[in-house]
Amino acid sequence: MYCPKCGTQLQEGVHFCPSCGNRIGEEVRTEEEQKMPSECEPSSGTSTSRAEYEEADSPAYEGAEISEPDQNGQRTASADSGQAEQGLARLWNSPLLNMVAVKFGNVLSIIEGIVFLILARILFGEGGFWGIAFGILFLVAAFAYVADGVRELVSRNKKELTEKELNKAKRNLCIGIPVIVIALLILLSTGGGIYSDVKAISFDSIGSETIGEIIDDNLKSAKWSKEKIDSGSYKVYVEGYSPIYDEDLRIGFYYESDGDSYEVTLQSIVFLDSGETYSDSLSAGIIWATFY
Secondary structure, X not given: OEOOOOOOEOOOOOOEOOOOOOEOOOOOOOHHHHHOOOOOOOEOOEOOOHHHHHHHOOHHHOOOEEOOOOOOOOOOEEOHHHHHHHHHHHHHOOHHHHHHHHXXXXXXXXXXXXXXXXXXXXXXXXXXXXXHHHHHHHHHHHHHHHHHHHHHHHOOOOOOOOHHHHHHHHHHHHHHHHHHHHHHHHHHHHOOXXXXXXXXXXXXXXXXXXXXXXXXXXXXXXXXXXEEEEOOEEEEEEEEEEXXXXXXXXXXXXEEEOOOOEEEEEEXXXXXXXXXXXXXXXXXXXXXXXXX
């Protein structure tokens, strides 16, 4: 430690300075404090105070460039990057973003449930063992997600999230919104659910069974495909082995939708092994009637 009057280095426990005779009290500064310029001591012609040194070491100055003293002996901080980081930090920790992130987490569970429900509908429409199995799995997941999201959204006893959970919710917000937008664009561009719509139709003039039931009963290893004509029209095809005719068939349908309703028309039946083609509605209808 040092004498506060003359600056002589002192031994621990002394009560008087051996150089100037000053009484040594609790105001004696430590070596670290002795090295730091005081508010009354000039340093290299500047008026930098101890408070300024402490301010420069504060978190607010992290990442900021400290410039040389100006004409008045004052330092300035070039803190463009520091201010940007502080702005992002304030936005990230704002109460509004926290609230939106929590609400979005609840809504996201409901949206995920709806997506699973749509996937389940499509899988059920595809039929087959795996289609039905995965359809059931997605259906159960859909109800679980929707129930959890609705419960959290309307619950009065809000769960207090930890900082880690809150940061995760905000990350989900930043990632979830773009993912949802992309998923919707993909769903709209692929015309999802068309196969299910076609399978749900029944030609009442021939029989009450739906197209899906007829295909499941009469074609083995059926594979569906579609060809887009315009925004609301498709050619939908199904291929598979027919035990009745002992060869592979390719059945074509015309699908047309105006947004609120849709129509399905039987267009053609092609015997792929023999090459026989029935491309008019009457001839195709006669072959189709043999499936009932």
